[in-house]
Amino acid sequence: MKKVHNFNAGPCVLPDQAIDKAIEALKDFEGTGMSVIEVSHRSKEWGKVMDECRSLWRELLDIPDTHEILFLGGGASLEFLLVAMNFLENKAGYLETGVWAKKALKEAKGIGNAYAVASSADRTYSYIPKNYEIPFDLDYFHITTNNTIYGTEISYDMDCPVPLIADMSSDIMSRPVDVSKYALIYGGAQKNVGPAGVAFAIVRKDALGKVTRYIPSMLDYRVHIDGGSMFNTPPVFPIFVMKETLKWLKEQGGVEAISKVNKEKAALLYAEIDRNRLFTGTAAKEDRSIMNVCFVMAEGYEYLQDEFMEFAKSKGMVGIKGHRSVGGFRASIYNACPLESVSALVDCMKEFENMKIK
Numbered sequence: 261m262k263k264v265h266n267f268n269a270g271p272c273v274l275p276d277q278a279i280d281k282a283i284e285a286l287k288d289f290e291g292t293g294m295s296v297i298e299v300s301h302r303s304k305e306w307g308k309v310m311d312e313c314r315s316l317w318r319e320l321l322d323i324p325d326t327h328e329i330l331f332l333g334g335g336a337s338l339e340f341l342l343v344a345m346n347f348l349e350n351k352a353g354y355l356e357t358g359v360w361a362k363k364a365l366k367e368a369k370g371i372g373n374a375y376a377v378a379s380s381a382d383r384t385y386s387y388i389p390k391n392y393e394i395p396f397d398l399d400y401f402h403i404t405t406n407n408t409i410y411g412t413e414i415s416y417d418m419d420c421p422v423p424l425i426a427d428m429s430s431d432i433m434s435r436p437v438d439v440s441k442y443a444l445i446y447g448g449a450q451k452n453v454g455p456a457g458v459a460f461a462i463v464r465k466d467a468l469g470k471v472t473r474y475i476p477s478m479l480d481y482r483v484h485i486d487g488g489s490m491f492n493t494p495p496v497f498p499i500f501v502m503k504e505t506l507k508w509l510k511e512q513g514g515v516e517a518i519s520k521v522n523k524e525k526a527a528l529l530y531a532e533i534d535r536n537r538l539f540t541g542t543a544a545k546e547d548r549s550i551m552n553v554c555f556v557m558a559e560g561y562e563y564l565q566d567e568f569m570e571f572a573k574s575k576g577m578v579g580i581k582g583h584r585s586v587g588g589f590r591a592s593i594y595n596a597c598p599l600e601s602v603s604a605l606v607d608c609m610k611e612f613e614n615m616k617i618k
């Protein structure tokens with residue numbers, strides 16, 4: 261049982277079971293008499309962890325043989341650069357849906373010709389741009405499927421006339437994805453699939469090798485494919501915890517099953533935001549994220565913000581402060597955030613309303 265209701269945006273809540281397994285493995289890994297952080301990454305015991313982790317990814321997301329799953333250091337922020345290094349030859353287009361998308365674009369601009377095809381910066385990224393056209397001459401089109409800071413999400417697999425690349429840092433494994441539609445899906449593990457320190461990349465093998473530049477080994481996806489994600493020493497502990505997190509997910513019934521729970525949790529919280537006179541949601545309703553729920557005090561009640569924060573804290577809510585660029589509150593309700601935590605937050609909002617409005 262969790263001691264608090266953890267709504268942190270990332271690093272964030274992980275399954276108790278994964279943490280317990282990690283503690284065991286830290287003490288004695290697979291009966292080796294050594295900790296998981298003391299064994300050789302070339303040992304057969306460690307090899308089993310890598311294999312199991314890869315097959316869990318394949319199974320849970322139904323990754324086809326055309327794609328390889330990689331575990332890399334450096335986080336999503338380094339993937340921003342790898343994307344451009346490995347895929348940008350002439351021109352790349354980005355959908356600018358937030359600060360993360362903008363950072364991804366910035367890295368690409370440092371490598372070559374990249375620009376925002378559409379942007380929602382005009383309204384603080386509170387919606388997903390619609391009615392834009394993706395030019396046919398792009399090397400790739402880059403999207404951020406879930407905008408962690410603003411609580412907006414592209415929750416379907418779009419048709420794209422050019423190779424589609426997606427930063428899925430904060431909604432990977434939250435819903436089924438048609439991997440075949442993407443040339444690359446990448447992200448940091450620390451939002452939905454594990455602790456910080458490892459990033460994932462699901463890359464379509466035949467989409468690689470189309471650029472003429474020299475790619476330094478550590479930035480070359482092909483090198484990591486050849487090395488089985490062990491071109492150099494991998495982040496062993498984060499990978500171990502990721503494997504246990506995915507095992508837990510499989511036991512929950514997999515991605516399809518968790519996506520139902522995720523929708524239920526999000527619906528519960530959004531219903532309260534829409535009902536409660538003290539609060540209002542910040543994201544366009546049709547683009548609302550099922551992972552990060554952003555809300556502020558309703559007009560006229562702004563003065564209650566700090567008081568609600570304190571009240572929520574006293575009820576065991578952690579990490580509900582909104583990102584500084586949006587303000588207000590953000591509840592991140594990733595896979596491992598239990599329905600009970602969301603219910604507790606909803607109760608807390610109701611109770612606060614009853615205290616303030618007679």
Ligand SMILES: *Cc1c(COP(=O)(O)O)cnc(C)c1O
Binds near residue numbers: 335338404447448
């Ligand atoms: C958190 C986040 C990132 C940055 O991840 P790091 O692993 O810290 O580099 C990038 N994109 C999105 C959508 C995120 O939520």
